Amino acid sequence: MAELNINKNKCVGCGNCIKACPTCALFLQEDKAVVDEEKCILCSMCIDTCPYDAISLETKKCSITAADTYSGVWVFVEQHVGEIKPVSYELLGKGRELADRRKSQLTAVILGNHIRQTSKELIARGADRVIFCDHEKLGKQHDEYYANALTTILSGETPEIFLFGATSFGRSLAPRIAARLQTGLTADCTQLEIDEETGCLHQTRPAFGGNLMATIVCPEHRPQMATVRPGVMKALDIDENRNGQLIEVNYRPDISENVEILNEVNEEAAETIADAPIIISAGRGIGSHKNMALVNRLASLMGAQVGVSRPLVDTGWSEYRHQIGQTGAVVAPKLLITCGISGAIQHLAGISGAHTIIAINSDSEAPIFSVAHYKIVGDCVEVLKRLIAEMETKQN
Ligand SMILES: Cc1cc2nc3c(=O)[nH]c(=O)nc-3n(C[C@H](O)[C@H](O)[C@H](O)COP(=O)(O)OP(=O)(O)OC[C@H]3O[C@@H](n4cnc5c(N)ncnc54)[C@H](O)[C@@H]3O)c2cc1C
Known part of the structure; x- marks a missing residue:
């Protein structure tokens, strides 16, 4: 377990840590900072604010007996x-x-x-x-x-x-x-x-x-x-x-059943992007709600599922179950094609397991390119239209 440690020799009682503490766990005693362990949530905010390196977080050894x-x-x-x-x-x-x-x-x-x-x-x-x-x-x-x-x-x-x-x-x-x-x-x-x-x-x-x-x-x-x-x-x-x-292990049920399962809904019936091998994902750069039809069309031609960045969920262009990222799904497809996604850190948190990323973005400096394996600098709507046309020709 971690513990906040204040080095009394280094502490000058400047009070910076007290101002930084969000839980009021620090106070001054004889001009030295002291921590109230009951209140401290070990958030480390005080450590960064101490100019004298007097505060540290120390990991205690496991205290379980045996x-x-x-x-x-x-x-x-x-x-x-x-x-x-x-x-x-x-x-x-x-x-x-x-x-x-x-x-x-x-x-x-x-x-x-x-x-x-x-x-x-x-x-x-x-x-x-x-x-x-x-x-x-x-x-x-x-x-x-x-x-x-x-x-x-x-x-x-x-x-x-x-x-x-x-x-x-x-x-x-x-x-x-x-x-x-x-x-x-x-x-x-x-x-x-x-x-x-x-x-x-x-x-x-x-x-x-x-x-x-x-x-x-x-x-x-x-x-x-x-x-x-x-x-x-x-x-x-x-x-x-x-x-x-x-x-x-032989199992003999010895419980009285409190819950009866009446019906099981097959989870596979609901689309789930977490396990999808191919994902076409769209971001704000897609421009308008109607362009989502292009993303859906390419996804259907490629047997892929559709993912989106958070703003598309916030604006109602897509549903939360399609959102990829820190507060959405974490995906690990074999192929991920991103269309008009900038590559914000919260989005990247959801795609680090992707095997191959093809990113389409009109800005050659977009952060998504730093994680992409293939980069297409251009208008994603135009690229989508051309990819769809190509796939449709191949299918006919
Ligand atoms: C606590 C927290 C949690 C979050 N969780 C998530 C999360 O789970 N998932 C998530 O996605 N975001 C999340 N976000 C939001 C995140 O910070 C970004 O705001 C979001 O990912 C940006 O989405 P975007 O790339 O679609 O849009 P933008 O950042 O606006 O990027 C749009 C991109 O499209 C490009 N573009 C514009 N026009 C075109 C065009 N015609 N053709 C090609 N490219 C074009 C632009 O160059 C730009 O790079 C979270 C934020 C916070 C604070």
């Missing part, structure tokens, strides 16, 4: 009707890296009905062990049964880290598990780093409406739990030569 008994990285692998969500592969990629750095094992946990075959695949995706529970009650994504089964699996196990995808189901299930284990949970992370010395997982996520990136640690409890946004981490290549252990 922290060493917790070991291993666990990933909850989400599947639906036998199909694994891509974010689970991405988590196995990150989990592998964290487990290697901690010199521990990576365990994939998968629940469902008729999933034995699906479970085996997870070893090729990076897991050392796969724990699976196969039961008809786990055929549907029912939080109560899943939480019950996971608790059964976890009894006697002491993972150091447990990761879930920030899907709608992962966001619902992870807090139930965190509450049962009496540990913390950081939601919607976009970055995970391990402090090899303390074993603390640094879990970074947008905060205050995306204006700040906050790094959160869970020093007092284990496992350290996080949900991670889809499309941010990189999945590993499949390696059929990897060896691992497949462990089946």
Whole structure:
């Protein structure tokens, strides 16, 4: 855990830090700054304002008793009707890296009905062990049964880290598990780093409406739990030569059902850009609402999905589910074509995982070009029309 440290020898009592503190956690005592730990939120604003380098943020060592008994990285692998969500592969990629750095094992946990075959695949995706529970009650994504089964699996196990995808189901299930284990949970992370010395997982996520990136640690409890946004981490290549252990846990439901699932709506039916392999995205440079028809047409010709920058959602030209960026979706398509997008930092936060970016912008100095692999300087409306004409000719 972090702690604000004030060096009394350096502090001259100038009071700059007191003015900068948004929570009134600092005050003067005998002409030296003092911190009220109850009020301090460790935002670091005071550190930057101190001209004498008297303030620092120090990371305390993990204070859990017998922290060493917790070991291993666990990933909850989400599947639906036998199909694994891509974010689970991405988590196995990150989990592998964290487990290697901690010199521990990576365990994939998968629940469902008729999933034995699906479970085996997870070893090729990076897991050392796969724990699976196969039961008809786990055929549907029912939080109560899943939480019950996971608790059964976890009894006697002491993972150091447990990761879930920030899907709608992962966001619902992870807090139930965190509450049962009496540990913390950081939601919607976009970055995970391990402090090899303390074993603390640094879990970074947008905060205050995306204006700040906050790094959160869970020093007092284990496992350290996080949900991670889809499309941010990189999945590993499949390696059929990897060896691992497949462990089946027998599950006997011992709960009274409080929630009955009447109907499941197929998520795939609703367009989701997070997993799209090709995205055509539009920004303010598209000029007018009617030009969105060109973006939609090219997307349909290329079998792509449509993404947009935030101003297009704000003006009502598009819906929020199409928004890419820090406060929208994080995408990792094989091909991304941006049309009239400047490349603001908040937008770039959503496209860093894109494999190939073709940017169209009339301004040759637009920041988007610094991340693009191919650059087209010109009017995006004209370029779109020509691309559509070209594709239509090819199709006929
Ligand atoms: C807390 C916070 C969170 C945010 N979250 C997001 C987010 O999630 N996603 C997001 O996108 N933004 C987000 N924003 C907004 C972000 O800062 C930018 O304002 C936004 O991304 C700009 O969108 P844009 O590139 O479409 O528009 P602009 O910045 O206005 O850029 C338009 C671009 O189009 C080019 N252009 C103009 N005419 C043409 C033409 N005819 N042909 C080709 N190019 C042309 C211009 O040269 C320019 O580069 C956030 C902002 C804040 C403060």
